[in-house]
Amino acid sequence: MRLLYFNDLSLDIKRTIISFIDRPTDLKNLCLACKELRDITTPILYRSIHLFVGGPQDLRLSAFLGAGNPGIPHVREIFLRLEKMIIQDKHRHYHSEDSSEEEEVEESASIPARQAQFTVRLLLDFLPRDILDVFSWQNWEPLSVDNFLLLCNKQRSLRVLEIGPMDRPLAPVLEKYPDIFHKMTELSSIDVYPDTVDRLKASQKLLQAKPDIDHLCISTGFEYSNEDPDDLHDSMFKFSVLEKLEIRNCAGAEVLFAQLSKPHLRPSKLRSLRWMDDDKSEPHSLEAFEGLLESLSGLETLHIYINRMRSLPKVGPIMLHKKTLTSLSIHSQQTRDAIHTYSEEDFDKICTECSQLRQLSIMFPKTTVEHAVPSNEFLAFSSHTRKLHNLRTLNIRRWPSTRESFIGSFTRIIPTLRLYEHQLQRMTQHIFELSDIDAKENGYGLGNRSQLSVVCWGGNGKTRHDSNDKFKLKQIPFVRGWKLDPFGEKSMLAVQTIWRMVQFVEPESDILNHSLYDMHDIHQGFGL
8 A cells, every 4th residue: 555645645635734833933844845835825924914013024014014924815814012212322312301302302212103193004005905804913002093094995795893092083084985995894803992082972973883793802990981881782782792891990890790790781602701890999890890790601711900909809600600611710819919819729619510622721820939838828830730621721820939038139030030030840741641640541632641831920921121120920831741761661741831832732712812901010929
C-alpha cells in the first residue's frame, strides 16, 4: 500500500488542517513554503490584524497596503492600539517652572495621537469597501469623528461597532447623516461608552437604528440622562433579543438589573453575561444582579468583577446555570486587603455541579511559596478543581505570599522575582501532575493526561506601559511543555510564557484576557 503524503491530500482537507494553526509565525512560514500553501494560508493569516499606530512602525504601513499584497482582500478584523512614545529633547527642561515649556511638553506628547489619526485615515482609505467585520480602536485616546464617519460609510458590512471617546461632539454630526447606521445591514454587536451627554445621545441614535442586535456592551452609566430609567431601558433597545451583555462600571446597574428581571424585558436568549462594578454608592446592586441570574436560564459565560462589595455573589443563583456554564470568572473585594473567597463547601459545589466548565478564574485561599507544601485550604481548592473533567484553563487570581514579605527591596527585585517564578513553576507542575494522575485513574481527559493546558497566576495580563509605574506583577501563565532526561525519557514540564502567547497554545483561554477590567486599572490592587 502506497504511503499517503500531505501533498497527496485534496485541497479541502489541506484547508481544514491549516485552519487549526493559530500561531502567526507558523502561518507565515507556510506562506513561504510553496504557491499552493500560500494561497491556502494567506486568508487565515490576514483575517485578523493587530497594529500599533502612532509610532515608527507606521512607515511600514504603505508596504502592507500596497497593491502587491495578496492578503489585503482577506482582512476581516482590525484591532488598533496607540503606541506610547516618549519624545525627548535634550535642550528642553521638563521640570522647569516655566509654563510655556510645560505646554511644549504636552504638545509633544500629543504628536503620536495626531499621527495615529492620520495613519487610521490612510488605512481606511486604502482598504477595499465592505470587507471588515470588526474595527476596534482599543484606546482611551479619542478617535477622529471624520475617521468614524469614513468607517461607517465605507465598511457597511461591519458586524461590531464601537462608540467611544471622540475628538469632537458626535451627536450633532449624526444629525446631518440620519441614515448612516441604517445602511450597516450586518451589524450585530454594539459597544457603547455613554459617559458624556454627547456620547449618550449618539449611542441612543445607534440603538434606535439597530434595535435587533444580539450583543450589547455598556460602559459607565445613565446618570447623564433626564429620562426615567423604565422608559430609557424599554425604548432604547430590545433586550429580549440579546445573546451577549456586558455592563462595565454602569452607574445605573442596580436599576438596569431590576428592569431586565421583568418578564417583558427579560433577555431570554442571553448566553454571555459580564459585569464589572466599582461603585460603592449602589450597595444593593449585587442583590439585583443575583435576582437577574435567577430570572435567566442557559448562561454559558459568566464573568463578575466587583469592587467595594461586602460579599461574593451567592452560589445558588449561579447553580441555576450549572448545566450550560463553560466559562466562569468571579472576583469580589471590599478593600485592597479584604478580598473575598468562597468557602470550601461552596467551591466544592461549583466544581461538582458545573461539570461543563472549560475555563475558571477565581480567588483561591491564601498560601505561600516559602514552604514546600501549600496551605491545607489551598490544597483543598486544588483538589476540587480535579472534578472539572473538561477544564482547559485555570486562573488562580490570588498571588501566593506577599510582595512586601517575599520580594523585598527594589534593588534586589529581579533575582528575587526569578526565585518567585521558580516557586510558582513548582506549584504549577504539582497541579498539572495531580490532574494527570486523577485523569488516568478515573478514565477521562485525553487518555494519558487531563485536558488542563493552562494554569495562570494573577488577575490580568494586560499592563500599562508606563516607565514611572511601580513594579507590579499582573499575570504569570504556565502551559504544558516537555522535557527530556539524559536517558531520552520524555515527561511533562510546566513552562512559563506570556499571556499574549497563551491563545496560540490553548484557544479556550480568553478568560485571561479581561480587557474590560482595564477601565480604572483596578487590577493594580493585586500585588505579590
